Amino acid sequence: MTRLSGGVIDRSRTLSFTFDGQAYQGHPGDTLASALLANGVRLMGRSFKYHRPRGVLSAGSEEPNALVELRTGARREPNTRATVVELFDGLEAKSQNRWPSLSFDALAVNDLFAPFFAAGFYYKTFMWPKAFWEKVYEPAIRRAAGLGSLSMLPDPDAYDKGFLHCDLLVIGGGAAGLSAALTAARSGARVILADEDFRLGGRLLAESGPFTDQSVDAWIAGLEAEFASLPNLRVMRRTTVWGAYDHGIFAALERVADHLSTPGEGVRQTLWRITAKRAVLAAGATERHIPFANNDRPGIMLSGALRAYANRWAVRPAERVAIFTNNDDGHRTALDLRAKGVEVAAVVDSRAEAKVLGDYPLLAGALVTGSRGRLGLKAIRVAQHGRDQWIPCGALGVSGGWNPNVHLASHHRGRPVWDEAQQTFLPGEEGPPGLIPAGAAVGEGSTHAALMSGARAAVKALDALGIKASPPNLPEAEDRPLGLKPLWHVPGKARAWVDFQNDVTVKDIALAHQENMRPVEHLKRWTTLGMATDQGKTANVTALAVMAELTGKTIPETGTTIFRPPYTPVSLSALGGGNTGTHFRPRRLTPTHVWAEGRGAVFVEVGQWMRAQYFPRPGEKTWRETVDREVLATRAGVGICDVTTLGKIDVQGKDAGAFLNRIYCNAMASLKVGMVRYGLMLREDGQAWDDGTCARLAEDQYVVTTTTAQAGPIYRHMEFCRQGLWPELDVQLISTTDAWAQLSVAGPQARVLLERIVDGFDLSNAAFPFMACGELTIAGGLRARLFRISFSGELAYEIAVPARYGAALMGRLVSLGADLGATPYGTEALGVLRIEKGHAAGNELNGQTTAQMLGMGRMVSVKKDSIGAVQSRREGMAADSRRLVGLVPVAATDPVVAGSHLFTEGAVHNTGTDQGWITSACYSPHVGSAIGLGFLTEGEARQGEVVIAANPLEGQAIRLRVVSPHFVDPEGGRLRV
C-alpha cells in the first residue's frame, strides 16, 4: 500500500477485494480506482479497438478507460467505471476486452495493424461480398472489439421508481451546489439536492485548502448537520440527475444499494422522476487532456484527477510524477503533491511566460512529445527550445483547461456557446426553461466564484417563484485565475489519442477532414468519436478544436456539440423500474378467475384480461375434445360462461336516448323500457367499429355493452361526444365493467336453471320474452340484472350481479344445474358457438369492414344523424358488394384456415382476382366439419357456389362451398321459445 497522509478515507477499517482474482485491500471511502492505485495497480483495462493497455484517466464519472466487470454470477455488470465504484468488502472485479490476461492480450496485435484500422476502415473494407457482413465480418469484429460481457442470467435484484416534487432542484453537491442548496433551504422552499458521489463536496474534497478561513471538512460537517435538521430539504447522495425533460421534469438514478455487496431485502436502484419548479445546474466541469504521441499509457491521467487521488484518497500515484499543462491549474497539482512529499520530476508548461509557483522544476515553453512504458508509464519525452529530453516518471498529470458540464443545459437542444476569454463552451441561453447553470458549469470555476454563483442562482430561481432568499455567509475561498493559453494537441507523427474509449486519434480526425467528413455530426459518425459509453466527455471539445485547426476556422465556426440523456449510463433494469415478468403490465382477473382455476381451467390473455379458455376434464386428451364437449353440452342442456370482460357503460340522463341515437348507427331512443337492442357503432369515416347491446332499464337509463377489446376506447369516445360534440345533452356516463360480474347462461335448459335461483321472478316467455331485460333479486335478496340475449343462438340469458358475488353465482349455477348438464365453458367454446350462429366478433369488426358487409346495411338509420352515418353512404362504401358468408369444405375432412383469401375456381391467385377472405374458422361439432365465416364479393348471391381458399404460406388451396353464415337455427326459433 502506498498511501499518503490525510484523505477522506476511514483507515480504521480495512476492506478486502479482488481484481482479476488478485486480492487487495482498501478502506471505506475508497473507490475501486483509488484502491487499485493505492495498491500500485495502474493497468486496469484494454482499449476498445487496438487493445492498448490502459489505466485510469479521471477520478470521476467521465472515466473512459477504467471499465471493469463488477460482481459475479447473475449480478455481473459490465462496463462499470472503477472511478465511481464505491469499495465494499468482498468486491470482485475483472478487467474486460482482453485475452488471455490483462497484461498479455493476444488481440493487442490489432495495435500493430493500426494503419489498417483507421477511421472509416470498417466502412471501406468489409463491403464485399455483401452476405459476409452479417455472417463473418460483424461477428468477428464484435468479438475482437468491445467491452464487457453480460451474465446472460436474469437480474436477481429489485428496482423501483419514484416521484418527487420540489421548488428547487440543485443538481450537483460541490461548492456551487452546496451554496445554492443552503441558500434555498434556509428560505423554507422545498429543495432537493442531488449528487452522483457518495460524499457531498464535489471538487472541494479533491483540493487542499480551497478555503482560507476554515477547513472544508468542518464546513461540510456543519452543512450536513444543518441539512439534516431541515425538513424542507432532501439530500440525495449517489443520485445522478441524468436527463432534463419537458415542463421541469428531471430523471434521476439513485444507486440505493450499489455500494453493498447485495441489496438484501431492499431495492438496488431507484429511478426518480423529479418535478421541479426551478433547477440549478451545478454539475461542475470536466478537465480536458492534451493529446500527444502515446498519451494513453497507464499512469497518464488528468492533472485534477492526480490531485484528487492524492488529496481525497491519499494515493501516491508514483514515486516520481510529472505535470503537463497549459494553465496554472497544473501547477496546483504539483504544489499539492510536493506538500504531500511526492517527488515532482517536472512541470512541463506550454506557456513560455509560465512562472514557477513553488518548489518544483518548471520547463516553460515546453511540450510533452512522447512517452515510454508498455504496461505503465516509465518516462516522457519533453521538447523545449528545440531540444528533446527523456524525463523518467511513473505518472503524468495533464491539464488542458476545464470544460463546463453543460450536458443537461443542452438536453432541449440548447446549443452551448463559445466563450473566447475562457476558451470553453458555456451553457447557451436556450436551455430547459427554469434551469439556471451555476459554478464551474457556467465557467465560474474558482472556489470563491462557484460559492457566490450557486447562492446567486438560488436567489434568482426562488425570486421567480415569489420566495425571498438571501445568500448565507459563505467561506472565504481561493479565487485564482487559470491563466490558460490554448493548446489543443501536440503536433507529431505518432498516434495521439483524443477519444480514449473509442480509440480515436488526432490522425483519425485528420483523415476525416481529408475525406470531407468535416461537419461535427459527420466527424462523430465517421470516426465514432464521442459515441462510446462515456459519450465523449473528455474528447468532444478537444476533437472540435483539432478539426477547427485543420479547417483553419475558429472553434465556434467549426460547430458545437450537444448532449443527449443520459448524462451517465443508466441500466435497463432501472429504466424498467421493476416492471418485469408478471409486473410488465397489469393483469385483470375476472370475478370467476379463482373458481375457474380450481376447476383446472386453461387461461388465455385477452388484452389485459385473463379469461378461461376451456375447462379440461380428466381423460380429455386434446383441447378440441374439451371444446367440442362444452359446445355440445351447451346446445343440448345449458352452458355457463363468464362474460364480465365485455365493456359495460351506464348511460343516464333525460337525453340518454337521444345521445345513444347519435352514437349508434341504428335507433336507440325508440327502444322500450325493459327491452334490449343490438347496436352497431360506426367510426366517423363510415367503417364499422364496435357492436354490443343496449338495455333500457328506465326511461332515463340504459346499460350498453362493448366488445372486450374496445371497452376503453369506446368509453373514451362516448365521453368525447358527450363533452365535446353535444354538451347540450343531459346525459352522464360511467363505466361499470368492473362493478358487475356477468354470466352467460345458454342452452335449452337455461330457463329451468335460472328459475331455481331467481326470487320468484316470472321467466316465462310471455312475461320475459327474447330481448327483454329487467332488474330483480336472486338467491334470497341479491340484486341482479337479467338480459335475455343470446350470442350462441340458443335460448340464453346474461345475468349480472355485483362483482364480488360473481364466483358464488357461478358455483351455485353449476351445482344447481348438475342434473341439467350445466357445463362451464370458456372463450374457445364461446367462439365456436358464435361462429356456428354467424355472429360477428372482433375478427369481423377489424376496422376494414362496413355495416353492409356485415349484412347490416339497412340498420344505418337515415332518419337521424349518427357518428359515421354520412360517410357510410359514400359511393365507394355503398358499392362494396362483399358480404359475410358461411363456408364449409367440400371434402368434409379439409380444414378451413382463417386468413385464407377467396378466389373463384379456376382463377389465377393475385390481388386483382381476390374475392375476399376468411375471418373466423373453427371445428363445428354441430356441423361435423370445419366451418368458417368470411367476406366474399357478391356473397349474398353465391350460396352453393364452390370457391377456393388460398393460403399460399402453406401452399394450401382448399375447395369451400358458400353457405349461409347461420349454421345453427337460421330462423332464430330457438331464441324465442
Add this chain to the structure above:
Amino acid sequence: MERIPCPHCGPRPLAEFSYGGEVVPRPDPEPADDATWGAYLYVRSNPKGPQSERWVHIHGCRRWFTLTRDTATHRILDTPLRKEEA
C-alpha cells in the same frame, strides 16, 4: 415526459392523459359537402409551433379539454377553463 394542466385537477403527469389530436370542429352533417368531410376526417395542419389540441384526463376526472401547445418546444401556452370546447 410532460405535465398537462387539467382544468379540473390541475397539472398532472402526461401518463394520466390521452391525446385527442388537433381541434377540428365536426361539420354539420347535412349541409356539409365531401370536401368539408374529407378535411374534417383526414386533413391536419401539423404545425411547427402553436397548435390547438384536445386532451382527456383519462386516468383522472375524464374531462376533455383543449389547450394550445407549441409542438416544437412543448410549451403549453393556453388552457381554456371552459368545460366544452369543440
